[in-house]
Amino acid sequence: MAINQTQQPPAGGRPVPEADERRSAQSHPAAGPGSPQRPEQSARQRPTALEQAGGVRGLIYSALPVLAFVIGNNIGGLRTAIIAALALSVVIAAERLLRRESIMPAVGGVFGVAIAAGISWWTGSAKDYFLIGIWSNLAAALVFGISVLARRPLAGVLWNSMTGKGTAWQEDRRSRRDFSIATIVLTVIFAARFAVQQYLYEADEVGTLGTAKIIMGYPLLAVGLLAVAWAARASHRRLRAAEH
Numbered sequence: 523m524a525i526n527q528t529q530q531p532p533a534g535g536r537p538v539p540e541a542d543e544r545r546s547a548q549s550h551p552a553a554g555p556g557s558p559q560r561p562e563q564s565a566r567q568r569p570t571a572l573e574q575a576g577g578v579r580g581l582i583y584s585a586l587p588v589l590a591f592v593i594g595n596n597i598g599g600l601r602t603a604i605i606a607a608l609a610l611s612v613v614i615a616a617e618r619l620l621r622r623e624s625i626m627p628a629v630g631g632v633f634g635v636a637i638a639a640g641i642s643w644w645t646g647s648a649k650d651y652f653l654i655g656i657w658s659n660l661a662a663a664l665v666f667g668i669s670v671l672a673r674r675p676l677a678g679v680l681w682n683s684m685t686g687k688g689t690a691w692q693e694d695r696r697s698r699r700d701f702s703i704a705t706i707v708l709t710v711i712f713a714a715r716f717a718v719q720q721y722l723y724e725a726d727e728v729g730t731l732g733t734a735k736i737i738m739g740y741p742l743l744a745v746g747l748l749a750v751a752w753a754a755r756a757s758h759r760r761l762r763a764a765e766h
Contacts, residue, residue: 592732663712
């Protein structure tokens with residue numbers, strides 16, 4: 523009977539090439555529906571901040587309850603405004619769930635509107651619907667500003683922790699400078715929001731306050747994120763060049 527040569531090791535005891543190939547194939551299986559993803563593939567598939575917020579539709583949805591509150595207040599007063607904002611936030615949450623989007627933006631949207639509406643109902647003043655947002659901007663401006671003074675710019679800390687880049691950027695002087703610039707941009711944005719909206723709050727301009735909240739919301743935040751992206755790209759390019 524003939525002997526299968528592929529199963530016999532040569533005189534030196536080393537495995538034949540086909541055995542090496544089988545071992546290599548077992549160690550590195552071909553990509554398929556059930557095969558594990560490589561780390562770089564998982565990183566590429568990680569949802570961005572915009573995707574986690576629900577995309578462009580999510581950004582638009584976040585502004586609609588504010589618009590409903592302002593319109594409702596102009597038409598029927600505080601009670602109508604609260605009902606309109608809450609009802610619309612619930613409809614948006616339901617629509618998101620039906621589309622099988624992330625549940626966190628949906629629940630967070632209803633929760634945020636409910637808190638703001640509750641404060642407004644408790645004080646009896648429509649302008650207090652915006653109170654939490656106004657003072658949150660001041661708090662954010664202080665935290666971001668202090669991080670620059672402490673030489674730990676928060677834009678760099680947050681970006682590199684979320685992307686898993688580590689703390690190597692903190693040892694690079696130019697990276698700290700670039701992230702400090704981005705952090706200052708965000709500080710100015712939060713401070714401007716507070717200054718403008720607090721002025722309108724004191725002036726009892728509820729309609730203008732709602733418009734300012736929408737205009738100074740994501741459009742200004744996009745400017746800040748562009749500054750962070752610029753700093754991150756410059757830092758990554760510099761650190762990668764230093765490694766080589």
